[in-house]
Every structure is written in C-alpha cells, then in structure tokens.
Amino acid sequence: MPLLEVQDAVVRFGGVVAVNEANFTAEAGRITGLIGPNGAGKTTCFNVITGLQKPTSGTVHFDGRNITSTPVHRRARRGMARTFQRLEAFGSLTVRDNVRVAHDIAAGFRGVIRPAGADVDALLERVGISDYAQERADSIPTGTARLLELARCLASEPRLLLLDEPSSGLDDRETDAFGELLASLASEGTAILMVEHDMDLVMSVCDTIHVLDFGSVIASGTPAEIRADATVQKAYLGYSDDVEGTRSDLDAIGDTTVIPAVEAS
Numbered sequence: 189m190p191l192l193e194v195q196d197a198v199v200r201f202g203g204v205v206a207v208n209e210a211n212f213t214a215e216a217g218r219i220t221g222l223i224g225p226n227g228a229g230k231t232t233c234f235n236v237i238t239g240l241q242k243p244t245s246g247t248v249h250f251d252g253r254n255i256t257s258t259p260v261h262r263r264a265r266r267g268m269a270r271t272f273q274r275l276e277a278f279g280s281l282t283v284r285d286n287v288r289v290a291h292d293i294a295a296g297f298r299g300v301i302r303p304a305g306a307d308v309d310a311l312l313e314r315v316g317i318s319d320y321a322q323e324r325a326d327s328i329p330t331g332t333a334r335l336l337e338l339a340r341c342l343a344s345e346p347r348l349l350l351l352d353e354p355s356s357g358l359d360d361r362e363t364d365a366f367g368e369l370l371a372s373l374a375s376e377g378t379a380i381l382m383v384e385h386d387m388d389l390v391m392s393v394c395d396t397i398h399v400l401d402f403g404s405v406i407a408s409g410t411p412a413e414i415r416a417d418a419t420v421q422k423a424y425l426g427y428s429d430d431v432e433g434t435r436s437d438l439d440a441i442g443d444t445t446v447i448p449a450v451e452a453s
C-alpha cells in the first residue's frame with residue numbers, strides 16, 4: 189500500500205478548477221516527481237496533501253488512514269514535512285539555531301527531551317551546510333537557504349518529505365549533491381514527493397513521475413515512460429502526436445535544465 193494516496197482530488201477556486209479529479213501516490217523508499225507547466229495545480233496538490241487546502245471533493249490517505257480533514261499540525265505529527273517555494277527560515281537566527289528550533293519542536297511532539305547539539309550538527313553536515321552554521325539565515329545564499337529548509341524538515345524525521353522546487357537557487361554541483369542526498373534519504377525508507385522544474389534532476393532521481401496539466405494527471409510512470417509520452421510532450425511544448433519531429437522533442441525532455449513555461453489559461 190502506498191504511504192500517500194490522493195484519490196479523485198478536486199479543488200475549485202470560484203470558476204477555476206485548480207485540481208481536477210487527480211489521482212496519484214507516493215511510496216516509502218521512493219522518490220516521486222510531480223511535474224507540470226506553470227499553473228498546472230502542483231502547489232495546490234501539496235496544499236491538499238499537507239492540509240492547507242481542503243479539497244472540494246476527493247480524499248487523501250496517509251499510511252492507510254483517511255486524513256482529508258485532519259489539521260496541518262496532526263499531519264506533521266504523523267510524519268509529513270514540507271518545504272515551500274518561498275523560504276521560511278527565521279532570518280535573524282543563525283543557520284544552526286534554525287535547525288535547533290525545528291529539532292526541539294519535533295522532539296517536543298515526540299515527547300523526547302534530549303540534547304540537540306549532536307543531532308543538529310549531523311543534520312547540517314548531512315545537507316552540506318556546516319560551514320554556514322554560525323551565519324544569520326537572512327545572510328546566506330538562496331541555494332544554501334533551500335538546504336537549510338531541508339535540514340529543518342529532516343529534524344522532524346519525516347516519513348513523507350514534500351519538496352516544492354527544492355533545487356531552485358542551487359548551482360550544478362549543489363544540484364548533483366542534492367540528488368545524491370535525496371537518493372540516500374529514500375534508501376532509508378523516506379517517501380519523497382517533489383515538485384521540480386529542473387528536468388535533469390527529476391529524470392535522474394525520480395522512481396515515478398506524475399504529470400499534471402490543467403489540474404489533471406495526464407501521465408504517470410517511470411522517467412523513461414514519461415520521456416516517451418506524447419501527451420506529456422504536447423502539454424509542455426504544444427506539439428501534437430502527429431507532428432513530424434516530435435520524437436526528438438520527446439527525447440529532449442531531461443536534456444534541458446528548465447521546462448519552458450506554459451501558462452494555464
């Protein structure tokens with residue numbers, strides 16, 4: 189059974205259907221990508237999963253339980269952690285203290301009181317930002333701040349890690365290291381669900397990819413299956429199946445750093 193199961197989710201904002209009968213899953217020990225053009229509904233899906241947005245209809249199951257109406261903090265206690273596109277760290281605290289606060293809150297949830305020092309240092313080391321430990325969070329580069337967000341999430345030892353555009357701001361070397369870190373987290377059993385525009389990263393680290401377009405899941409499969417899917421190509425680049433040259437465009441997904449933005453309208 190998948191750790192996370194979103195079934196027939198619909199979210200309407202007035203006349204806008206942001207999520208339209210979406211079905212997808214994320215499994216323990218696997219990295220799952222949620223991709224799609226701008227405005228496809230990816231962030232709204234994350235909001236439904238984490239409880240920030242109540243779906244108009246449909247359900248969310250986590251570890252076999254229906255959590256569709258469960259408040260955000262209870263979902264967090266059950267093992268969900270999320271990073272945001274917008275960075276959320278406390279700017280006036282050091283990098284280390286930011287992780288320490290997250291650690292202490294998580295430890296409080298679990299009723300475990302133990303010295304944070306070694307755990308915090310290990311987290312900083314793991315995400316590769318130990319050198320910034322004593323810097324104020326509002327003074328570090330964006331890429332480092334994203335890694336800080338991840339460290340803060342990992343402090344809660346999540347079973348499901350939701351990452352919203354985690355690689356933006358990372359350079360190529362940092363992105364490679366980040367991919368390796370995700371693989372290592374998954375190998376320990378963490379389920380990772382990632383919204384990401386960097387197709388090279390998505391294609392190289394994801395076990396499964398779900399593609400959203402206008403709120404609907406138009407394809408689900410392995411990176412190879414998604415790369416070969418003409419419907420996906422059409423959603424991203426506007427080509428139809430019978431246009432000559434589509435094959436090479438399909439092959440190009442994953443060879444470019446960023447998917448061309450296609451505005452939903």
Ligand SMILES: Nc1ncnc2c1ncn2[C@@H]1O[C@H](COP(=O)(O)OP(=O)(O)OP(=O)(O)O)[C@@H](O)[C@H]1O
Binds near residue numbers: 201204225226228230
């Ligand atoms: N609170 C809201 N009120 C009204 N419309 C909204 C709201 N939130 C999102 N939308 C609309 O729902 C659709 C899906 O938005 P969403 O942010 O989920 O897409 P996305 O795939 O995450 O886009 P991006 O890649 O640009 O972040 C868009 O048309 C967006 O304008």
